[in-house]
Structure formats: C-alpha cells, structure tokens
Amino acid sequence: MSSAAKPSSPRASPPDPPDPPDSPNPPDPTGSKGAGRRRRLSEQERRSQIISATVATVADLGYNGASLERIAATAELSKGLLSHYFGDKETLMTQTARITLDAVRNGIAATLDLSVPVPDVIRQSIHRVAAVHTTYRAELTALDQIITHLRDADGHPILGLGDYESTYLEQEKLFRRGQQEGSLRAFDTRVMAVTYQGALDAMLGYLRQHPEIDPDTYAHVVADLIIAAVQSRPDS
Amino acid sequence: MSSAAKPSSPRASPPDPPDPPDSPNPPDPTGSKGAGRRRRLSEQERRSQIISATVATVADLGYNGASLERIAATAELSKGLLSHYFGDKETLMTQTARITLDAVRNGIAATLDLSVPVPDVIRQSIHRVAAVHTTYRAELTALDQIITHLRDADGHPILGLGDYESTYLEQEKLFRRGQQEGSLRAFDTRVMAVTYQGALDAMLGYLRQHPEIDPDTYAHVVADLIIAAVQSRPDS
DNA sequence: AATATTATTGGCCGCATGGTCAATAACACC
C-alpha cells in the first residue's frame, strides 16, 4: 500500500517502436504475482491497482504531472484501461480521493481508544495523526493534490474542504463530551474543531518538510499545546 | 485591484482586415486611463497590470484554468506580452507569488501595534488576518494555488512552505518576548509558531467556505483559544 | 481441443496550451 507501484522504468517505452517481438517482461503466466505480458484479473484487483498507481504518481509528480499515460506506466498497464474502468480522468481522481480518504481515516480511527478521558483521546489522536504522516505519506500528499486541483468545467473546485465536515462533526461530538464531563472548558466547538484540524494539517506539513524530526516527539509538544487550550482550568 | 483591467475593447481587432483607414482611438495621449487600440506604457505599469490579471485569473479559475491566453484576456492584452516581460509561465507565476505574498504580509503587519503585551499582539494579529481574508481574498486564493501547483521539471514543488520560514522566525521572536515578559508560559516556540500558522490558515479556509460568518466574530473566538494555549497560568 | 468471450493493448485524433517571431503601430525626439 505504501509504495504502491514498482520503480521499474522511469521512462516509458517509446511510442513508435514498442519493443516489437520480445516481451519486456519474462513469460510468467497466470501463476504467481509476476505479470505475463497480458494479465487478466478481476475488476476489484485492477481498480485497486490503478488507484494505487494514481496515488503514487500524484504524490510524486503532482496533479499536473500525473497524466493518464504516466499513471498507466506506473501501474504497468496501458492507458486505455484507465478509461475502461473509470471513464474519464475526473472520475478516476474523484474515486481515488474518496477511497484514499476513507483508508486514511480508518487508519487513524482504528486504534483509537475512546473510553479514556477526552484530553487523553485528543493526545492519542495527535500521535496517531503524526504516525499516519509516516505510514500514509503518499496518500496524504496525493489527497491534498487532488482536492486542490480537481475542478469542474467552470474552473471551480469540486472537492472542497466540505469533506472535512464529517470530521468536524466527529470532533465536535468529542469536545462536547469533554465539556459535559468537565474535563474541557467551555468554548465554541465548531471553531475549535476547525482550529484543531488546522493545527494537525500544519503538523503534517511541517513533518513532511522536516523528515529529520521525530513525529512522536513533535506530536507530544503539539498535544501539550492543544490540551492547554481546551482543558478546563480552576480560574478563567 | 480586484477586477484588474480596463473594460475598453472587449474584442481585439480582427486578424486579416485590421480596421484599415479610420483612427480607432480618440486622440488621447499619455494622459488619462482611456485606452487606444494599442497603448504603450512603462514596464512598471505593465508588469503590475499583468500580475494583477494573473492573480485574478488564478484565483477564479485555478492554476490549471489560468492559461497564458486567459490571463492575457483578463489583462486585455496579447499573450506575447506575457512572454516578453516574464519569459515563461513558471517565472510569471513565481514573480506573482513573491510580490503578492509581500503585499499580503505588509497588509497584515502594517497596522500592528507591537508595544502592547504579547497576548494582545496575538489577538490583534488574528483579527488582522481575518480581515485580510476579506481584503485580499483573491490574492490568498491565488497564492495558495500557485504554491501548491507550481513544480519544477521533475514534478517536485518549487515554492514549498519554506516561505513560511521567515514568518515562523518572526512569530518565535514574539513568543520568546512574551515568555521573558512572563505573559506567556513556557513552550516550544517553533512548534507553537507552526501550530499557530496552521490555525490561521484553517481560519482563512473556513471563512472562505462560509462567507456568511463574520470574520471578526470568528477571529475573536480563535483568539481566545490561542491565548488560552499560550498564556501563563498560575498552576500547572 | 476448439470456440466464444472479453479484458487488454497500442496507436490514433482533436484540442488546448506554452512559447516564438516577424509585422505593426504608438510614442519620443528632432
């Protein structure tokens, strides 16, 4: 999942002389994962393979750099198949974004223990997100690219931050619980959710740009800041 | 600034028969803003005119939608001039980003009173940034687009968040002052600067998506959150 | 094994874009 596709040929095969007789890959029939010159596999597998390649390519080369041809090259299959399975590029990108977003969300939410006090849940979340930066680095980059680049015919964004909406709602629920429990002070939960999300995004961006920093250490400091902001305190 | 160029002649002269005999423009020499069919003006004016058009177009149609032709149309001049003054598109975009960034920064920093206690400076800043969302809406959108879309030949980003670096340094200075003054508690100033910046960006994004929200009101709530996070407190 | 089915390919087409250039006309100077 992480590195998606093979780093085989950085340069695609030339258009005119497409290696005429011999096959570019060993004649390995259906058997193992090795690819015959042509492999037929299930729609499920193809789709996820294509999406993986899309994520990898977009993450590496940006939205504009990710032409259908390049994506096909990354996935080691022909451009035509992309059209076959996804119709047009917009659909491909939208699907990729949707599925990837779900995957990342699950990756974060999966190991979260919601039974502890809210400040601890927050701390956990922040560490999880920082970890996700390592695990899903490409996915996050690709998501960002797709969201900011994908536009309708009029040139206006399709996948707004509206997809954050459900995350906001989730966070707000958590915050309200904390306020009822008394572990969190009173504040506007919507604004806090937005700000919190912004803080996490900033963390991800900074970690991306500074690979030398230990995510967990950084996450700890961020958690201290956030918790200081929301924790209920004796005085006001 | 917002709508960039003059609405003089929406349609350029036809290619083959370029209105032969009559003088198409009133004898309006250098003086006022009225446009002849061709106007010659100083390099300064042209450059800023082009950059304005670039900002407007990118903000409206996104990076990909902002072709040289469209930008030229917005500025009401020919595509060739863009190449003439800026060479290639990459240069145009880079210049636009640099200049616009400076403009926005100045717009924020200009009216800031640094003599008050640090928490108050922070509060001021947040309100200023929220205001900037209104004043420089197009500029901010364009900046975001250019930064996230502009890539070198290898497909990797050119204008990373590295341009935040100077902002971070500035913020850190402020935070340290507050810590020395005793108005701010002890925390890692770098992490705080990054988080703070993220919170502001999130605020801008949210305001952009929700025009019905009053920026000042929103800013006030955000300021409360941030200050709660950094303010020195009796216990803890 | 022979045949039918259809996933997969590679090349093609039209279009839009970025960049270039010779022609043109607006301005400055005399």
Next chain:
DNA sequence: GGTGTTATTGACCATGCGGCCAATAATATT
C-alpha cells in the same frame, strides 16, 4: 511633420494530453 525606436500584436508551431477504438490474446466454456 517626419523619422526612428521599440512596445505590442496576432498568427504560427510543436508538444503533450485526454479520450477513443479496432485488433489482439488471455481466459471461460463446451
């Protein structure tokens, strides 16, 4: 007013892209 300079134009070209389709070969079916 005449003349030179050069800012500005509009058309042109090569390129790369997205989408399409007939040919092909890998399976399934008998």
